[in-house]
Amino acid sequence: MTVSRVLNRRPNVDDETRALVLKTAKRLGYRPNQIAQSLAMNKTFTIGVVVPEISHSFFPEAIRGIEEVTYNAGYHLILMHSAETAKRERDAIQTLESKRVDGILLSAAQDVHDDQAYRQLMDMGVPLVFFDRCVRGIGASCVSIDDDESARVLTRHVLAHGYQRIGHLAGPQHLSIGRERLAGFRSALEENGTHCDETLIVESGFHESDGYAATMKLLDLPEDRRPRAIIAINDPAAYGAIKAVLDRGLSVPGDVAVVGFSDDIRAPLMPVPLTTMRQPAYELGKAAAERLLATIAGVVHASEEVVVKTSLVIRSSCGCWDDGSFQPPASRL
Amino acid sequence: MTVSRVLNRRPNVDDETRALVLKTAKRLGYRPNQIAQSLAMNKTFTIGVVVPEISHSFFPEAIRGIEEVTYNAGYHLILMHSAETAKRERDAIQTLESKRVDGILLSAAQDVHDDQAYRQLMDMGVPLVFFDRCVRGIGASCVSIDDDESARVLTRHVLAHGYQRIGHLAGPQHLSIGRERLAGFRSALEENGTHCDETLIVESGFHESDGYAATMKLLDLPEDRRPRAIIAINDPAAYGAIKAVLDRGLSVPGDVAVVGFSDDIRAPLMPVPLTTMRQPAYELGKAAAERLLATIAGVVHASEEVVVKTSLVIRSSCGCWDDGSFQPPASRL
DNA sequence: TTGTACGCGTTATCAA
DNA sequence: TTGATAACGCGTACAA
Numbered sequence: 001m002t003v004s005r006v007l008n009r010r011p012n013v014d015d016e017t018r019a020l021v022l023k024t025a026k027r028l029g030y031r032p033n034q035i036a037q038s039l040a041m042n043k044t045f046t047i048g049v050v051v052p053e054i055s056h057s058f059f060p061e062a063i064r065g066i067e068e069v070t071y072n073a074g075y076h077l078i079l080m081h082s083a084e085t086a087k088r089e090r091d092a093i094q095t096l097e098s099k100r101v102d103g104i105l106l107s108a109a110q111d112v113h114d115d116q117a118y119r120q121l122m123d124m125g126v127p128l129v130f131f132d133r134c135v136r137g138i139g140a141s142c143v144s145i146d147d148d149e150s151a152r153v154l155t156r157h158v159l160a161h162g163y164q165r166i167g168h169l170a171g172p173q174h175l176s177i178g179r180e181r182l183a184g185f186r187s188a189l190e191e192n193g194t195h196c197d198e199t200l201i202v203e204s205g206f207h208e209s210d211g212y213a214a215t216m217k218l219l220d221l222p223e224d225r226r227p228r229a230i231i232a233i234n235d236p237a238a239y240g241a242i243k244a245v246l247d248r249g250l251s252v253p254g255d256v257a258v259v260g261f262s263d264d265i266r267a268p269l270m271p272v273p274l275t276t277m278r279q280p281a282y283e284l285g286k287a288a289a290e291r292l293l294a295t296i297a298g299v300v301h302a303s304e305e306v307v308v309k310t311s312l313v314i315r316s317s318c319g320c321w322d323d324g325s326f327q328p329p330a331s332r333l
Numbered sequence: 334m335t336v337s338r339v340l341n342r343r344p345n346v347d348d349e350t351r352a353l354v355l356k357t358a359k360r361l362g363y364r365p366n367q368i369a370q371s372l373a374m375n376k377t378f379t380i381g382v383v384v385p386e387i388s389h390s391f392f393p394e395a396i397r398g399i400e401e402v403t404y405n406a407g408y409h410l411i412l413m414h415s416a417e418t419a420k421r422e423r424d425a426i427q428t429l430e431s432k433r434v435d436g437i438l439l440s441a442a443q444d445v446h447d448d449q450a451y452r453q454l455m456d457m458g459v460p461l462v463f464f465d466r467c468v469r470g471i472g473a474s475c476v477s478i479d480d481d482e483s484a485r486v487l488t489r490h491v492l493a494h495g496y497q498r499i500g501h502l503a504g505p506q507h508l509s510i511g512r513e514r515l516a517g518f519r520s521a522l523e524e525n526g527t528h529c530d531e532t533l534i535v536e537s538g539f540h541e542s543d544g545y546a547a548t549m550k551l552l553d554l555p556e557d558r559r560p561r562a563i564i565a566i567n568d569p570a571a572y573g574a575i576k577a578v579l580d581r582g583l584s585v586p587g588d589v590a591v592v593g594f595s596d597d598i599r600a601p602l603m604p605v606p607l608t609t610m611r612q613p614a615y616e617l618g619k620a621a622a623e624r625l626l627a628t629i630a631g632v633v634h635a636s637e638e639v640v641v642k643t644s645l646v647i648r649s650s651c652g653c654w655d656d657g658s659f660q661p662p663a664s665r666l
Numbered sequence: 667t668t669g670t671a672c673g674c675g676t677t678a679t680c681a682a
Numbered sequence: 683t684t685g686a687t688a689a690c691g692c693g694t695a696c697a698a
Contacts, residue, residue, distance in 0.1 A: 002684060004677065014683060029457060034431040035377065036675030038368045039690045046411075046432075054400065056598055060393040067387065067414050076428060078379075079412040081400050095409060098367040099379075124362055265389060269602035335668060337693065347667060369691035372674050 007032055038100065047075050047292065048096035050106040052084045052133070053206075057236065057264045058281045059107070062131065065285025066105060073293055075102070084110040084206075090117045096126075103127035103292045108135055110205060113174055127295040131288035132279075134176045141295065143288040143306040145279055147177050150261075150310045151184025151231075154277045157312060158229050158259060159192045161319045166194070167227030169204035169214045169237050178203075178233065181261070185231060200227050204237050211240025219248050219256075229257035229318070235264035235276055242270060242317070253319040263313050273315035284308045340365055371433065380408050380625065381429035383439040385417045385466070386539075390569065390597045391614045392440070395464065398618025399438060406626055408435070417443040417539075423450045429459075436460035436625045441468055443538060446507055460628040464621035465612075467509045474628065476621035476639040478612055480510050483594075483643045484517025484564075487610045490645060491562050491592060492525045494652045499527070500560030502537035502547045502570050511536075511566065514594070518564060533560050537570050544573025552581050552589075562590035562651070568597035568609055575603060575650070586652040596646050606648035617641045 005013050006021040024030075038044045047070055051059045063079070070077060078101060080092035089109045096104055104126060106118075115138050121128050122139055134142035158166060168185050171178030182201070189196045199221065204214035211232055218227055230245075232238035238260030245256045252258050252272045260267060263278035287306050294300045314320050338346050339354040357363075371377040380403055384392045396412070403410060411434060413425035422442045429437055437459060439451075448471050454461050455472055467475035491499060501518050504511030515534070522529045532554065537547035544565055551560055563578075565571035571593030578589045585591050585605045593600060596611035620639050627633050647653050 001686090005684090008677090012683060017683080029453060031427065031430045031457075033372075033433060033675050034428075035368060035371045035433050036690090037677075039366075039372055039692090040675080040677040042690075044368065054397040055393045060388045063412070064387040064414070067412070071414070076432070077412050079396070079400070079410050081397070081404070094364065095367075097364045099409070100366060100368050120362060124364075266599060266602055269599055334670090337691095338668090341693085345667060350667080366691050369674090370693075372676090372690090373692045373694085375674070 061281035062285035065282040069289035108133040147180035151181040155188035167200035171233035208240040211237030215241040215244035235260035275318035394614035395618035398615040402622035441466040480513035484514040488521035500533035504566035541573040544570030548574040548577035568593035608651035
């Protein structure tokens with residue numbers, strides 16, 4: 001009726017009627033029922049966000065970026081937590097579908113092994129944008145960093161110290177970031193003419209405990225086959241690596257250099273400040289949200305790769321001095 | 334129709350019909366429209382969570398606890414960010430009301446000065462549970478720590494070092510946690526027979542920059558009127574305090590001891606590890622969610638105060654040695 | 667066991 | 683400018 005027109009600021013309403021409606025609405029504490037609106041308009045102004053991890057580090061910051069953009073556009077967020085499991089992720093996707101969200105932002109869980117859930121989403125026409133941990137080849141956009149290139153730059157820096165034996169705590173190989181960072185690692189070694197010892201590449205999860213366990217394996221090698229430096233899949237894994245090295249009575253970076261990936265909030269505070277590749281979580285979240293809104297608005301149709309810039313943060317765990325400048329000890333060059 | 338019965342697992346359906354429905358549903362990729370369900374049943378299985386802060390520290394962890402409980406109960410979360418502003422908080426509340434959430438979990442923003450928005454929510458019969466930063470006297474439940482007692486215990490510990498002049502970076506006094514922590518601070522001084530110098534109590538916000546600014550004011554006092562120890566409203570403010578002390582060329586805890594409140598993830602990693610009151614964010618989130626679900630289920634009607642236990646975490650910024658034991662230097666006792 | 671009628675609160679369409 | 687009617691997709695109540 002007329003009430004609808006007033007509340008939606010439609011022009012063709014008499015000023016008196018309008019005033020009356022507004023007054024009465026206020027008196028009754030009336031709130032438009034957005035559920036009914038959604039049903040009628042087939043639009044919820046809600047976006048689903050699925051993250052594998054909630055608490056520390058990268059994701060809260062990314063969510064803040066997402067929230068910033070979506071809030072300004074009048075959208076709201078349903079937050080789902082996959083807890084790194086494929087089952088909960090599938091569950092989350094189904095729920096969001098049922099809730100008829102206008103789009104989904106998703107960062108893939110660690111143990112996802114097939115595309116099916118994503119493909120089905122795409123088939124149903126639900127706008128989907130991956131961020132950080134992408135799944136390619138299914139026509140969904142991806143907002144992330146250039147993992148391959150970033151890993152290459154990071155590895156180059158480690159190589160510049162003159163280290164010969166370099167280990168890699170590789171991420172899960174069914175995830176893009178696991179594969180691509182490993183590829184970047186390999187290519188940096190190759191361009192440097194450094195032999196890549198496959199025993200120094202061990203698969204690791206994303207948690208500190210994973211990094212600890214994987215590093216212990218490397219440290220169990222005979223001394224002459226042990227890595228002189230370790231490149232971890234992310235910062236938490238690097239923390240685990242540092243802990244493992246120290247627990248073995250060795251020093252960082254004196255005996256084993258360690259570098260991470262993310263520039264987590266704790267990285268500069270570590271017993272030996274962590275050299276790492278800064279991944280701008282907030283900006284990445286914003287970019288992902290912008291991409292999704294564009295998709296929802298129908299502005300863009302094809303899937304797109306959005307690359308957010310990383311930057312090398314040099315501290316001292318790599319063997320550089322702690323003033324942040326790039327100064328591999330001369331003796332090793 | 335019969336389809337509804339099948340999908341809701343009602344018993345009185347022929348097995349064959351049921352099988353047919355399920356098969357067809359799968360074939361069509363059918364997803365029940367929860368919007369329509371919600372409209373018909375007047376129930377959304379959605380809970381609104383309003384936090385003043387998203388990224389670091391306390392809230393992501395609390396959200397994880399909330400998510401854990403609500404997920405298991407079949408509820409989902411709409412996450413809203415008030416950014417410490419009353420305006421955005423009011424906005425969030427209105428939106429959640431429009432979205433007909435089944436209940437709201439809220440931690441009050443820093444600059445909220447009146448109860449009106451909350452009262453209106455209560456009047457409309459929307460279950461509301463505060464967590465961490467509560468507003469009392471409006472009939473809503475509150476899940477938090479015992480701020481008064483915790484601050485007292487913390488202050489007692491600082492006093493035990495023999496410090497006479499103790500400063501307090503007090504939180505906003507219109508928020509419960511600001512008032513109660515200050516009250517606990519005062520009562521510990523009183524029971525110790527220590528004079529409370531009002532010039533050493535300065536109001537501070539919750540951010541590192543706020544703590545920095547407030548501490549600078551204290552350090553601007555003539556040397557004989559400066560505090561020998563500072564109790565900050567929370568950990569980030571304590572980080573700011575430490576930075577201010579160091580920036581003035583003074584040492585922590587040698588010249589000025591500093592303690593925080595929260596046990597943020599960075600507390601043990603500070604240049605001088607921070608003594609602080611541990612606030613179990615995850616457990617607090619869980620308790621708050623449980624309380625809200627009970628309210629929604631109508632199990633409880635009256636408002637309730639749920640108190641989650643804190644514990645004193647002794648590191649070295651208070652002047653204790655760094656092994657975590659309670660050992661105020663003997664010379665000062 | 668199955669199907670029909672109605673209502674949930676809104677928007678869209680068309681008529682008054 | 684305003685009002686009536688039919689959707690939107692489901693659950694409830696009752697009839698077949």
